[in-house]
Amino acid sequence: MSKSTEEYLEALYTLTKDGETASTTAISKRLKVAPASVTEMLGKLSNEGYVNYQPYQGVTLTPEGFKMAEKMARKHRLLERFLHDMLGIGKTMVHDEACAMEHALSDETARALCQTLKHPDKCPDDGNLIPPCDLQFSSCEECRKWRGGSLEQVDRRKENIVSISTLKEREEGKIAFVRGDNKVLRRLLDMGLTPGTKIRISRIAPLKGPVEIAVRGSKLALGEEIACNVFVEKTAN
């Protein structure tokens, strides 16, 4: 995959994160390229099956495109955290630096970064959520302990999972993964958020406040910093 394909997918990931369609203008502004080249590139991406694109109607990612895009966004945001937290590079500079480095980052290094940074959840400059990896580990603890050779041996998650902090009221999902240390994970398991459990978002507090979920016949409030690490497989209402 070419570097520019990756850049486009990543831009689309950010622009369509709330389920909206992205406009050619928005893409051209974000990537600082002429609208004509955007149109051309979108046609190419559409042929390759990464985006749904109808001229003048905006563009969305296909499930396959979303997967690729999410991976790039993850690498980008992990790098930003690394540059900011470990190397002390200023918030205004990390984005461009990470853009340049992300294409060369292997999955192995991304995993090592994630562990070294203690599975971070937000990127430093604009507070965007760092997507989870697609490795089929049941917890970050298991990933940390894993001493296998190459990541080729690890199963990859097929379905797309989303953080419950990105869901809207009344949306539903099944618990898929909880990122972070064992303590929070176990606490949530004890409260009934075991893998596969159905949950429904019943309330979202304003101003990025906690999320209230209906689970197992009761309601549970999860602070935003916990909710953003709880990932579900979205299900239709």
Place this chain on the structure above:
Amino acid sequence: MSLWKRPQIKLGSNNLAIGGSCHSTTTTKKGKKSGNGQSITIALAGNANVGKSVIFNHLTGSHQTIGNWPGKTVERAEGILHFDGYDATIIDLPGIYSFSTFSLEELVTREYIAQEKPNAIINVIGASVLERNLYFTLQLLDMDTPLVICLNQMDIAKTKGITIDAKKLEAILGVPVIPAVASRGKGIQELIETALDVARDGHNTRGNRVKFSDAVESRIEKLAGEIESQQLNLDYPSRWLSIKLLEDDSEIKKLVGLKSESIVSTSETMAKEIEDGCKESCFSVIASERYSKASQIAADIQRQETVKATFSDRLDWFTTHKVFGYITAFVVIAGLLLWTFTVGNYFSNWLSHLLSFFESTNPNLTGSMKAVFWNGAFGGIVAGVTLVIPFVVPFYLVLAAIEDSGILTRVAFMFDNFMHRMGLHGKAIIPLILGYGCNVPAIYSCRVMGTRREKLLAAFAITFVPCTARTIIILGLVAAFVNIWWALALYAIDLVIIFALGRIALRVVPGKSTGLIMEMHQFRVPSLSVVGKQTWSRTKSLIFMVFPIYVIGSAAVQGLYALGWLGPVNHALSPITVTWLGLPLITGILLVFGLIRKEMVVLALVPLLGTQHFNLFLTQPQLILLAFVSMLYIPCIATISALVKEFGWKPAAAISVANLVSAIVLGGIAARLLALAY
């Protein structure tokens, strides 16, 4: 309506018979000593918010002692139940969801059950949230203690359209199940009878343990067999130990490891095997299986007839709405404070009137030494009586009611992200609001926070919350001689200061913040007994900690002053009070008085100035500034001693110094700003 009719537990002695005579549970009459001389202990266990305290109050009436678990800052409530010749000790265990070791409450509970081995445990479960409650019940069954289940809050389940077959639950779990509506006293009688039955003949009611999947169950049994054959002599049952070992419980691993390294390593191998098989951590496997069992049992015994939006649901929608939610929070808190000061002022005036009949309550700083000491001590008593009873009691009463109703849970939900910026989470709202009454019980209530760091941060914030005594200063100096708007402005500025200093403290105290995980329980009509008990327990800490300090401290300070020992204080402090803050010289001594009782700042001003018209001696900016500095400058001695008790000397000293420094710095800035404004 007796459901538990299993004959074999029906009485070895003829003291008790179902449906037999019963002394009122709240009787104060000392019953005959235990029928056969044995002492019975019954513990109440269960999730939070299932009505455990209501049942505890029903069982023990006024025979309660509330203290701490030895060496732990976890509240321990104990009481005596007199019933048909028995004096049973009832222990109310903390409300918990599991037996992990993430909170002191969970640790205390499991250690208690294993080591003290109560004769019976009443597991209170909320009928409207069966699944999660049964998850805990299943863990209790593994603890191998005689169990009685109280299926409480049947009324809430009913309003949600849920009907429950209690007999079926009894059959499945093999332990007595008593349906109840504790808030209305329903089912309590039968619960007592059954619990006493089980307590005296517990061996027949161990219940049916729930089996895990073969992969897990076979390993638990093997491990349990190993533990038994090695005779570790630990307090915990071997099956429970095995489960905890597989769950990788660090405390239990340590405990078992001291006796047998081999068992721990066997358990680790087994856990690894389970993990490889299930592709999940062993803890997660066990939790999942337990929950699926709980879910299955719940589905078996309950029927959801109609799904309708209850009144509670609608109230929930309103109180967590992005606009109405904040309005509710504001109205609730402002209403609480308004109510406190309206009612408080009325009673306070009335009481001080009554007391001044005996003796002048205004500080007397001249005359014979005996008179000065006596006046100080008496002033301390009066201050206690006229502050605690009229202001703080109505405050606690209403606060406990809104707490029990579930409204505060919603306020905590709405304000979680604000709290988070101070390194706290939503639950900290309760201690902070409590602080407006008196800082002392508020500091104790910081225990609701999960970690020591959060407790400390919350306690630090509380010391800046204007308690009733400080409110008296603000009212007495600013509202009376400047205007009410400046008084309200001080409150508003204080909120900003709390927030700003909270953020600074967050940087100073190392560690990571934990997020909010809070059950949003249903709204309910507050229980009178719970509200009463809560009010009393908070008021009690005032009476035992604040009163003595008020009395002794006031006498001492006034005496020392009259002896002339404190005279030099004014001059010693003058660089701060006069030069830096621009206040009159006498404020030095006022602030020393305020260390004992904050409201002394106002009260002592009368004899020092020789008039009640403070505006003759102090300018308006000076009045505002004095109130401002008094609001912040140092916790009173009672608060400092509460800090010492909860956190030790060092943190208490650090917090006090931080208060002092911020009062001086902010006071100096305020003095200059006020000079510009006036």
